[in-house]
Amino acid sequence: MLTTEKIRRIRQLNRDYTRVLGVMNKQIFGTTLSWPEGRIMIEIGLNHLTAPMQVASRLGLDRSYTSRTINRLVKRGLIEKLPSPTDSRSVQLRLTPEGRRVFAQINTRSDDQLVDLIRDLSTAEQEELYASFATIDKLLFKREGK
Amino acid sequence: MLTTEKIRRIRQLNRDYTRVLGVMNKQIFGTTLSWPEGRIMIEIGLNHLTAPMQVASRLGLDRSYTSRTINRLVKRGLIEKLPSPTDSRSVQLRLTPEGRRVFAQINTRSDDQLVDLIRDLSTAEQEELYASFATIDKLLFKREGK
DNA sequence: ATTTTTAGTGGACAAAAGCCACTATCTGCG
DNA sequence: CGCAGATAGTGGCTTTTGTCCACTAAAAAT
Numbered sequence: 001m002l003t004t005e006k007i008r009r010i011r012q013l014n015r016d017y018t019r020v021l022g023v024m025n026k027q028i029f030g031t032t033l034s035w036p037e038g039r040i041m042i043e044i045g046l047n048h049l050t051a052p053m054q055v056a057s058r059l060g061l062d063r064s065y066t067s068r069t070i071n072r073l074v075k076r077g078l079i080e081k082l083p084s085p086t087d088s089r090s091v092q093l094r095l096t097p098e099g100r101r102v103f104a105q106i107n108t109r110s111d112d113q114l115v116d117l118i119r120d121l122s123t124a125e126q127e128e129l130y131a132s133f134a135t136i137d138k139l140l141f142k143r144e145g146k
Numbered sequence: 147m148l149t150t151e152k153i154r155r156i157r158q159l160n161r162d163y164t165r166v167l168g169v170m171n172k173q174i175f176g177t178t179l180s181w182p183e184g185r186i187m188i189e190i191g192l193n194h195l196t197a198p199m200q201v202a203s204r205l206g207l208d209r210s211y212t213s214r215t216i217n218r219l220v221k222r223g224l225i226e227k228l229p230s231p232t233d234s235r236s237v238q239l240r241l242t243p244e245g246r247r248v249f250a251q252i253n254t255r256s257d258d259q260l261v262d263l264i265r266d267l268s269t270a271e272q273e274e275l276y277a278s279f280a281t282i283d284k285l286l287f288k289r290e291g292k
Numbered sequence: 293a294t295t296t297t298t299a300g301t302g303g304a305c306a307a308a309a310g311c312c313a314c315t316a317t318c319t320g321c322g
Numbered sequence: 323c324g325c326a327g328a329t330a331g332t333g334g335c336t337t338t339t340g341t342c343c344a345c346t347a348a349a350a351a352t
Contacts, residue, residue: 127148129286199329233317
């Protein structure tokens with residue numbers, strides 16, 4: 001078991017890192033999307049979630065709220081809803097061409113921001129940082145390193 | 147410069163880790179405090195921020211909103227406002243005895259949650275995880291390792 | 293076949309957060 | 323010094339975000 005001191009240090013890092021992510025997230029969606037709208041676009045575009053329920057439970061959002069937010073995105077022409085072939089209560093979500101354009105923009109900007117965050121580090125330090133992230137990813141989320 | 151692939155992996159981790167932190171944050175303040183109230187308590191109790199403005203800018207919150215939230219905590223008897231000796235526009239924030247009690251409770255719970263998160267890992271893995279967090283802390287926030 | 297669960301939705305509402313304007317102080321500067 | 327501009331805290335108002343509940347229709351379970 002980790003010492004209390006180490007636990008506290010991780011928690012401090014959590015708070016600090018949450019703060020920088022918060023700042024980044026505010027700027028990202030200076031595009032046209034609000035932060036929850038952007039999150040939903042990412043879940044559909046990147047993680048290929050197709051049902052509103054999947055999106056809601058992944059993001060920890062209320063079904064109702066998720067439904068409304070998705071419908072807003074449909075109205076803006078970024079997402080389309082197709083009838084689900086397997087469950088006629090449900091729908092299949094998909095990015096429209098315009099939605100894919102916006103999604104690509106979000107990705108590009110987000111990448112840029114992250115690059116910006118580590119700009120001051122040397123190449124060796126950047127790789128060291130990446131290795132640490134990859135280790136955390138491996139240990140907490142069981143994704144294999146590379 | 148890190149490859150796009152590595153950047154993308156860090157971003158994926160960011161989203162996943164944000165999600166687990168989000169879940170944790172919801173449960174923490176099942177105590178009596180809302181999440182922003184808790185954050186403010188932590189900033190005052192742990193990082194010893196004394197002025198409302200410091201709290202606001204650190205948490206990236208609106209001055210007005212911060213002011214109201216602090217006043218709510220004052221009314222609940224968790225924080226007290228003393229006149230600042232150096233600036234009579236400002237105030238000095240301090241936890242009351244009751245506030246310190248609640249603060250200690252938040253800390254204990256938060257520690258427990260983090261311990262819980264890494265419960266499944268072996269001792270060696272936990273230390274490996276800590277080392278990774280410490281490296282990130284060092285590289286991004288210049289805090290020295292230990 | 294009937295009960296129970298689940299997906300999506302709308303209405304009403306609560307909580308979180310931001311914007312603007314105002315007061316009182318403080319700071320910098322001619 | 324005296325005054326222009328900045329800053330700290332606050333209240334009113336609005337927007338955004340998110341929750342709760344009830345309802346419909348379809349699916350799954352019994």
